[in-house]
Amino acid sequence: AQSVTQPDIHITVSEGASLELRCNYSYGATPYLFWYVQSPGQGLQLLLKYFSGDTLVQGIKGFEAEFKRSQSSFNLRKPSVHWSDAAEYFCAVAGMDSSYKLIFGSGTRLLVRP
């Protein structure tokens, strides 16, 4: 069965520092991979996605993620965090069938120190 693990429940970084949020997935083949961000009481916004091709994916708001098949990972990175990046981040996986059902990780809450 598909699953997604985000090992860090919360992470605190200083504004301007670099960020890496971890995501590991379990799937029998190459899945579709996504990173979403959720502000309190809000829906989800797609940051980036990986379907195939270049394993380094660029997203919105200066985020990027790298798909590493050997490690079953899809970690999210940002070189310089802004205070407005404080939010909940979810990694998600979907099968390559036509259902596009997303399975979400447990989320990582990002706190940004001034």
Place this chain on the structure above:
Amino acid sequence: GAVVSQHPSWVICKSGTSVKIECRSLDFQATTMFWYRQFPKQSLMLMATSNEGSKATYEQGVEKDKFLINHASLTLSTLTVTSAHPEDSSFYICSARDGGGTTGELFFGEGSRLTVL
């Protein structure tokens, strides 16, 4: 990007009443919509897949008679929480897949917070 709208954004109801939440795709046709439930500080749990013109497919453990889903048109899916109880209080989020798209991207509504007294 495509827009998915949920209504109401929040609702408070008495125990035993039924509540309907609407999910609309505003600028695209959604052949498939998904309903998720999110408890405070937790992840999103897929409840059901809603396909236009057919019965919804529920995930294991989700009561279909409790959470009625209707997807009568390509732009509207509704979730009705029947005979709501306090344990049904949660944040419900819908997502819709653009039937004309090729990337499989899902667009999410802003969520509906249900509080059952």
